[in-house]
Amino acid sequence: MDSMIISIITGVVALVVGLGAGRMIFSKNTKKQVEEAEELAQKIVKEAELRAETIKKEKQLEAKERFVQLKAEHERDVLDRTRKIGENENRIKQKEQSVAQKESSLDKQLKDIDSIKENLNRQIEVVNTKRTELEKHQEEHIRRLEKIANLSADDARNQLIEGLRQEAQSRALTLQQEIIEDARVKANKEARKIVIQSIQRTAAEVTIENTVTVFNLESDEIKGQIIGREGRNIRAIEAATGVDLIVDDTPEAIILSSFDPLRREIARLSLQRLVSDGRIHPARIEEVVEKTRRQLEEQIIEIGERTVIEMGIHGLHKELVRIVGKMRFRSSYGQNLLMHSRETANLCAIMAAELGMNPKLAKRAGLLHDIGKVPDEETELTHALLGAKLAEKYGENPAVVNAIGAHHDEMEMQYVISPIIQACDAISGARPGARREIMQQYLQRIKDLENLATSYQGVEKAYAIQAGRELRVIVEADKVSDVDSDKLSFEIAQKIQTEMTYPGQIKVTVIREKRAINVAK
Numbered sequence: 001m002d003s004m005i006i007s008i009i010t011g012v013v014a015l016v017v018g019l020g021a022g023r024m025i026f027s028k029n030t031k032k033q034v035e036e037a038e039e040l041a042q043k044i045v046k047e048a049e050l051r052a053e054t055i056k057k058e059k060q061l062e063a064k065e066r067f068v069q070l071k072a073e074h075e076r077d078v079l080d081r082t083r084k085i086g087e088n089e090n091r092i093k094q095k096e097q098s099v100a101q102k103e104s105s106l107d108k109q110l111k112d113i114d115s116i117k118e119n120l121n122r123q124i125e126v127v128n129t130k131r132t133e134l135e136k137h138q139e140e141h142i143r144r145l146e147k148i149a150n151l152s153a154d155d156a157r158n159q160l161i162e163g164l165r166q167e168a169q170s171r172a173l174t175l176q177q178e179i180i181e182d183a184r185v186k187a188n189k190e191a192r193k194i195v196i197q198s199i200q201r202t203a204a205e206v207t208i209e210n211t212v213t214v215f216n217l218e219s220d221e222i223k224g225q226i227i228g229r230e231g232r233n234i235r236a237i238e239a240a241t242g243v244d245l246i247v248d249d250t251p252e253a254i255i256l257s258s259f260d261p262l263r264r265e266i267a268r269l270s271l272q273r274l275v276s277d278g279r280i281h282p283a284r285i286e287e288v289v290e291k292t293r294r295q296l297e298e299q300i301i302e303i304g305e306r307t308v309i310e311m312g313i314h315g316l317h318k319e320l321v322r323i324v325g326k327m328r329f330r331s332s333y334g335q336n337l338l339m340h341s342r343e344t345a346n347l348c349a350i351m352a353a354e355l356g357m358n359p360k361l362a363k364r365a366g367l368l369h370d371i372g373k374v375p376d377e378e379t380e381l382t383h384a385l386l387g388a389k390l391a392e393k394y395g396e397n398p399a400v401v402n403a404i405g406a407h408h409d410e411m412e413m414q415y416v417i418s419p420i421i422q423a424c425d426a427i428s429g430a431r432p433g434a435r436r437e438i439m440q441q442y443l444q445r446i447k448d449l450e451n452l453a454t455s456y457q458g459v460e461k462a463y464a465i466q467a468g469r470e471l472r473v474i475v476e477a478d479k480v481s482d483v484d485s486d487k488l489s490f491e492i493a494q495k496i497q498t499e500m501t502y503p504g505q506i507k508v509t510v511i512r513e514k515r516a517i518n519v520a521k
Contacts, residue, residue, distance in 0.1 A: 213256040236282040240289040241267040262329035300325035317394035347424035365403040
């Protein structure tokens with residue numbers, strides 16, 4: 001503080017001296033002014049000293065007050081720290097007391113645990129002693145049992161296990177047979193129900209087609225024009241159509257013979273146009289036949305498109321549509337192939353719906369299952385495998401491809417709809433009136449039925465009646481009793497069922513007649 005006052009006074013003196021020096025520069029000769037300046041400077045110095053003294057006293061007072069304030073604060077801090085130290089000492093003492101109590105408690109618990117451990121050890125020793133005694137008693141008991149039964153414990157255990165196993169196997173086999181028999185009965189019943197419902201809900205047509213077509217003429221004079229000079233017209237027609245023309249004594253008619261209905265249809269339409277036009281010569285014949293073939297091809301595509309629309313089948317490749325239309329001019333055992341495929345498709349859809357499957361997919365497979373019977377080129381593959389190949393080629397569903405290839409067991413069935421297609425194909429082909437049976441085959445089947453019945457001992461005669469749907473068996477009354485008649489009827493029916501293939505059912509009737517004859521003389 002003193003150094004600050006001295007510096008202030010020194011500054012004032014320097015200021016005064018400076019002012020005086022300045023004035024001396026401007027007025028060196030003015031002595032009076034110098035004196036006045038000195039007096040003024042002394043006055044200023046005195047005032048400055050007084051002022052400095054005053055400031056010094058004020059600062060001293062402020063310093064004392066600050067000292068007193070800092071001292072009070074220091075004393076408060078000391079008191080607070082002393083109080084906190086005392087509290088901490090109290091807490092430490094309490095913790096020490098608590099720790100001491102816990103240590104005493106732990107010591108007590110350890111002593112209790114030691115006593116419990118000693119007690120448990122004594123009990124374990126007692127248990128071990130009793131277990132040893134029990135094992136000795138058990139061994140003695142087993143030795144007595146073995147001595148009584150003459151069997152060791154292992155032998156007795158093995159015999160018991162074997163007996164239980166055999167009993168369990170016997171019960172399991174019995175239960176398995178009961179379950180299988182029950183499932184077979186229910187499965188046959190449900191399958192029969194589904195098949196009958198499917199057949200009843202499908203309207204089938206009786207379609208019989210022959211290998212010949214009769215072309216009617218207005219007069220026999222046209223036969224000469226058809227034959228032509230030296231037979232050149234008829235040879236041109238046969239060469240262009242691949243159909244044999246039979247011109248005989250049948251009035252006003254010509255017979256078209258071919259196993260291919262499509263060729264017969266082309267020949268019939270061509271002849272119809274040639275006869276109506278009147279110009280019949282080889283060049284004209286070739287032109288008309290070619291034109292008819294193109295028009296029939298358009299008709300085939302139209303038939304295919306109409307069929308798939310009526311059946312509700314979408315997304316079919318155009319080549320498959322053409323093959324479907326071509327089936328209209330193909331027959332199998334006298335049954336029109338397109339009608340058979342439509343019927344099979346409807347049966348498949350109904351049966352699939354009954355079984356909770358996809359009816360649209362089943363109907364699609366049913367319609368296409370015989371497309372291999374109308375190939376554009378000759379092949380060594382069977383119609384089922386060829387049909388599967390065509391369906392796969394034109395992007396059909398794998399389930400449809402497998403159903404087509406497997407409907408005659410020529411391919412392994414991999415999808416559930418495959419056996420449905422096979423069953424519906426058999427239903428459509430085996431129903432009464434579906435197919436024409438060749439006379440020789442029909443006679444052979446009748447003869448086989450009668451020979452099968454006459455092969456049994458005691459059978460006198462056998463007659464197959466009602467087109468082979470019933471077999472009447474006449475037995476000798478002296479050799480076959482009434483009880484034997486029932487047994488014979490059952491045996492013949494079973495043998496027919498296992499050895500012969502036939503549509504529908506065959507009823508076996510065994511007739512036993514006892515005649516008592518006396519002559520009155």
